[in-house]
Amino acid sequence: MKMSNMLISTLREVPAEAEIDSHKLMLRAGMIRKMASGIYNYMPLGLKALKKVEDIIREEMNDAGAQEFLASAVLPAELWQESGRWDVYGEEMFRLKDRNNRDFCLGPTHEEVFTDIARNEIKSYKQLPVNLYQIQTKYRDERRPRFGVMRSREFIMKDAYSFDKDQAGLDLSYNKMREAYIKIFNRCDIDAKPVEADSGAIGGSGSAEFMVKSEVGEDDVVFCSACDYAANIEKAPSTPEVSEKEDLKDLVKTETPNIRTIEELVKFFNTTEKKFAKTLIYNADGKVVAVMVRGDREVNEIKVSNALGGVVNLNMATTEEVLAATNAQVGFAGPINIKVDTLLVDEEVRNMYNFIVGANETGYHIENVNYGRDFEGIVGDYRNITEGEKCPSCGAKVNISRGTEVGHIFKLGTKYSEAMKATFIDENGKEKPFIMGCYGIGVTRTLASIIEQHNDENGIVWPLEVAPYHINVIPVNIKDEAQMEVASKIYEELKSIGVDVVLDDRNERAGVKFKDSELMGIPMRVTVGKKISDGEVEFKLRTAEMETIKIEDVVNRVKEEFNKNKLTIR
Amino acid sequence: MKMSNMLISTLREVPAEAEIDSHKLMLRAGMIRKMASGIYNYMPLGLKALKKVEDIIREEMNDAGAQEFLASAVLPAELWQESGRWDVYGEEMFRLKDRNNRDFCLGPTHEEVFTDIARNEIKSYKQLPVNLYQIQTKYRDERRPRFGVMRSREFIMKDAYSFDKDQAGLDLSYNKMREAYIKIFNRCDIDAKPVEADSGAIGGSGSAEFMVKSEVGEDDVVFCSACDYAANIEKAPSTPEVSEKEDLKDLVKTETPNIRTIEELVKFFNTTEKKFAKTLIYNADGKVVAVMVRGDREVNEIKVSNALGGVVNLNMATTEEVLAATNAQVGFAGPINIKVDTLLVDEEVRNMYNFIVGANETGYHIENVNYGRDFEGIVGDYRNITEGEKCPSCGAKVNISRGTEVGHIFKLGTKYSEAMKATFIDENGKEKPFIMGCYGIGVTRTLASIIEQHNDENGIVWPLEVAPYHINVIPVNIKDEAQMEVASKIYEELKSIGVDVVLDDRNERAGVKFKDSELMGIPMRVTVGKKISDGEVEFKLRTAEMETIKIEDVVNRVKEEFNKNKLTIR
Numbered sequence A, B: 001m002k003m004s005n006m007l008i009s010t011l012r013e014v015p016a017e018a019e020i021d022s023h024k025l026m027l028r029a030g031m032i033r034k035m036a037s038g039i040y041n042y043m044p045l046g047l048k049a050l051k052k053v054e055d056i057i058r059e060e061m062n063d064a065g066a067q068e069f070l071a072s073a074v075l076p077a078e079l080w081q082e083s084g085r086w087d088v089y090g091e092e093m094f095r096l097k098d099r100n101n102r103d104f105c106l107g108p109t110h111e112e113v114f115t116d117i118a119r120n121e122i123k124s125y126k127q128l129p130v131n132l133y134q135i136q137t138k139y140r141d142e143r144r145p146r147f148g149v150m151r152s153r154e155f156i157m158k159d160a161y162s163f164d165k166d167q168a169g170l171d172l173s174y175n176k177m178r179e180a181y182i183k184i185f186n187r188c189d190i191d192a193k194p195v196e197a198d199s200g201a202i203g204g205s206g207s208a209e210f211m212v213k214s215e216v217g218e219d220d221v222v223f224c225s226a227c228d229y230a231a232n233i234e235k236a237p238s239t240p241e242v243s244e245k246e247d248l249k250d251l252v253k254t255e256t257p258n259i260r261t262i263e264e265l266v267k268f269f270n271t272t273e274k275k276f277a278k279t280l281i282y283n284a285d286g287k288v289v290a291v292m293v294r295g296d297r298e299v300n301e302i303k304v305s306n307a308l309g310g311v312v313n314l315n316m317a318t319t320e321e322v323l324a325a326t327n328a329q330v331g332f333a334g335p336i337n338i339k340v341d342t343l344l345v346d347e348e349v350r351n352m353y354n355f356i357v358g359a360n361e362t363g364y365h366i367e368n369v370n371y372g373r374d375f376e377g378i379v380g381d382y383r384n385i386t387e388g389e390k391c392p393s394c395g396a397k398v399n400i401s402r403g404t405e406v407g408h409i410f411k412l413g414t415k416y417s418e419a420m421k422a423t424f425i426d427e428n429g430k431e432k433p434f435i436m437g438c439y440g441i442g443v444t445r446t447l448a449s450i451i452e453q454h455n456d457e458n459g460i461v462w463p464l465e466v467a468p469y470h471i472n473v474i475p476v477n478i479k480d481e482a483q484m485e486v487a488s489k490i491y492e493e494l495k496s497i498g499v500d501v502v503l504d505d506r507n508e509r510a511g512v513k514f515k516d517s518e519l520m521g522i523p524m525r526v527t528v529g530k531k532i533s534d535g536e537v538e539f540k541l542r543t544a545e546m547e548t549i550k551i552e553d554v555v556n557r558v559k560e561e562f563n564k565n566k567l568t569i570r
Helices: A021-028 A044-063 A077-083 A111-121 A167-187 A262-269 A301-307 A319-326 A415-419 A443-453 A481-496 A510-520 A530-534 A551-564 B021-028 B044-063 B077-083 B111-121 B167-187 B262-269 B301-307 B319-326 B415-419 B443-453 B481-496 B510-520 B530-534 B551-564
Strands: A032-036 A039-042 A074-076 A095-097 A103-106 A130-139 A154-164 A193-196 A206-213 A219-224 A230-232 A252-255 A277-284 A287-294 A314-316 A342-346 A355-358 A364-369 A378-380 A398-413 A423-425 A431-433 A435-442 A471-475 A501-503 A524-528 A536-541 A546-550 B032-036 B039-042 B074-076 B095-097 B103-106 B130-139 B154-164 B193-196 B206-213 B219-224 B230-232 B252-255 B277-284 B287-294 B314-316 B342-346 B355-358 B364-369 B378-380 B398-413 B423-425 B431-433 B435-442 B471-475 B501-503 B524-528 B536-541 B546-550
Touching (some): A021 A032, A021 A443, A039 A044, A044 A130, A044 A167, A074 A077, A077 A103, A077 A111, A077 A415, A111 A415, A111 B032, A130 A167, A167 A193, A167 A206, A167 A435, A193 A219, A206 A219, A206 A230, A277 A301, A277 A355, A287 A319, A301 A314, A301 A378, A398 A443, A471 A481, A481 A524, A481 A530, A481 A551, A510 A524, A530 A536, A536 A551, A546 A551, B039 B044, B044 B130, B044 B167, B044 B443, B074 B077, B077 B103, B111 B130, B111 B154, B111 B415, B111 B435, B154 B443, B167 B193, B167 B206, B167 B398, B206 B219, B206 B443, B277 B301, B277 B319, B277 B355, B398 B415, B398 B443, B415 B435, B435 B443, B471 B481, B481 B524, B481 B530, B481 B551, B510 B524, B524 B551, B530 B536
Parallel strands (some): A287 A342, A342 A378, A471 A501, A471 A524, B193 B230, B287 B342, B342 B378, B471 B501, B471 B524
Antiparallel strands (some): A032 A039, A074 A103, A095 A103, A130 A154, A193 A206, A206 A398, A219 A230, A219 A398, A277 A287, A277 A314, A398 A435, A423 A431, A524 A536, A536 A546, B032 B039, B074 B103, B095 B103, B130 B154, B193 B206, B219 B230, B219 B398, B252 B364, B277 B287, B277 B314, B398 B435, B423 B431, B524 B536
């Protein structure tokens, strides 16, 4: 493509709305423009890069035996009512009515649709396994859309759904997807590690998230410093710290006027956080649940929710609910004589001696409390693992980083097939629900993540395989006929062999062209200037030093780069 | 692809919901499945064909110098309020609110978006011309979605928007699109003729629709029997029939109790429809307008609307409005003493003598009425041309056929750029509005039209270039190792040179495989059976006789077909 025919929208200034590198650079390079909060238009340069990512995904999905499909984005409410998710999905779902007042939504995900397709189209075990995927626009009305296409409300997702006749089949389908995902993210040249993820709440039997490290990520990811272990903090089991054994002392009720927080209590009692057990009160689908963890620990709500058998809405109790459960204002809850439906006690608390809890009386705490003697509850792991704790796999220390999920693979099992009566006839003539898996990749988020991991002070640094253009041919002076002739010849030759080449034939200073080329991140650059009198041009990789090469060597030099990156030109 | 891994969803029965060939065949071949009224899912076979059509469009658009773009489907109300269309677009627009109660719609078209992009990104005439296109999902809440993807509520459209500095530039951009469209529909092998279309109401200066003849089409298209003239009936000018001259007679008021319709009047007065002039009363954006045409003619509402300077809402008057205008019940309106804001008189009526009209009094008509002597109005062409009338271009007879619009090219001029203040700086430093064009192709409708024009009693008959698969290799007996070996070898060889080949390795009878292959419309078929002992297989084009050819000749035979169709394998 000739730049004189392109809509170039590079910006020299960093737009005020952008906080992270990828967002800034996608705006500055003219890849995207905001249409509304969390809703973006893809400009030609952005779309070209997006399509490269899509093509990689498509190739690897096809190679893994999946078949491409395309479902509608507008979905009828009835399907979601069948699965029970119409009422569960909250404000995140865009809802609308048609002219006949029928309810629809914009699909935030498509489990229901593909389960419906399977129950209508697949009758026999002979047709299994089937894995259907689509690259399609999804809608989630995020409370806080941010970071450009990294967290947007209209976005492109690759979602796949596998249908198997048994668990062994699902395991195979799942592993194929895991392998495909590793290849996809490798080809995109992003460091996206599969980490163990929670699957309890959605009712599956196995799950992994592909996470890229990112300071602005929405998840905390636990990585072992020694072994391969990696897990979402939601999932990573904690190891209780062992307290030193003490003789059990008598309970003491102490007046603690207006002293509510752990910080205030530590000061008041002149001790450490580890001597306290916090009692947090939740409303879990209408039931009142108290959760106890050590004073310095954080409750892990996913673990709590799973322990309760899968809670849909888990919220901190209201002041009224706290008052009803404790007879006290917020800040004085404790396990003794608390009126709740369930009391969950973190296993670390069971092992503590003579600790301090709220007295369930405004202005009082109780000292020397001990599990078993003074109260009992359901003991389990209800807290977040912390930096430096033991790796659940090898026992070495773990580190915790922020991460962004770019992919997710998930063994759904029969959750949807049972709810929606999606069955097939097995080898013995028996009706059975499909064993399902689902597999997502945030396509637009992957694109942003590539930029997040590949940029410098001058702009984007595209990996060759996803670069919207491979090479930029820049005549220094377009009014110099000889330069234009050489540049055009190189451009045409590269184009003819299938290289994505752009010719910057704009009437602009060379400096402007170089800056645009770097901002857009084009991996290779050929500058056609005065050296053509010696039969030479300048060749430059985006982040390397400039080389002077013979005009006739340009094509081979380009091919060399493709070879180096193990890519074929097509 | 191996059929054993494919989700095959062929149906032997014709689904009751389908009325036209393409809809029946898309369902029967397993290309689409209905999700809700007018909303479809594309099954793997359907999506593969759809992508071939998209690729043809993309190639020709790129070749014509247009650049691909991707706008969001969810659009903020503000943009539409700027152009004034938020209030104009009626129930056809899907509207929704986000969690913050802000108004959005699902884009039925994207003029506003691209005008907005242009005003933000294009500053100078130096950047012009620009033509941006997208292949994107559109939403129109049709009152009566029908015929599968031919008239659906969620559909894929290619829409392009050109921006030029002057009218000459627009003409060039428009003609490039016209040429590209002709190539696109040729490559899709559908007979889609460009016909003149009305452009007055939307405010442009030129427009053509690409129409395919179809009994279930929504438009009447006028074709000349002798020359190239073709126009939408909305646009085609009529030629007034010349009445035989008569002496003007005196007016006679005649009692016509309960006689209202032209049919009843013809009987009552024992004369022909041509002796009557109908007076129809409309509400045109709040004004009351009467339109007179000869008794046997149909009012052309587009012509009426244009004559009134572009009406947004033109509706038949209510009973109350008729009463106010005529002092009579419906059925007795006439031009004499009628109380309307405007009286439009078709030019044919001006040339009639001694005709009969309503008396504006319930139960009465007036005979011997003559234009000029008894009433006056704005004379013009307000009726539909009819079969057998004169061609406006050459004077030969015209035919009228039903047609479906698959494409539309349109000179918008400055309608949107002026409304939305989208300007650039011209050569003289002056601010000017962009001169715009817009160009649409119904992608999913084009796919259906291909099937509509290419099928027989056994199924679809794909043109090679848009066939989801080019060739089907069918081993007669998959348990015969020799047959499977030959079939697999042919399959692999064709695949390796880039042919879209499918191997029907399902454990089914050959007859079932043949039937599926024909229903799916795969253009070539190789049957691998007992003749392999003689080194032979059967080769069959979808609608030709079977040939017996040598195994080693299969690849060349396939290449021959590509050559015959002027296609390269890729």
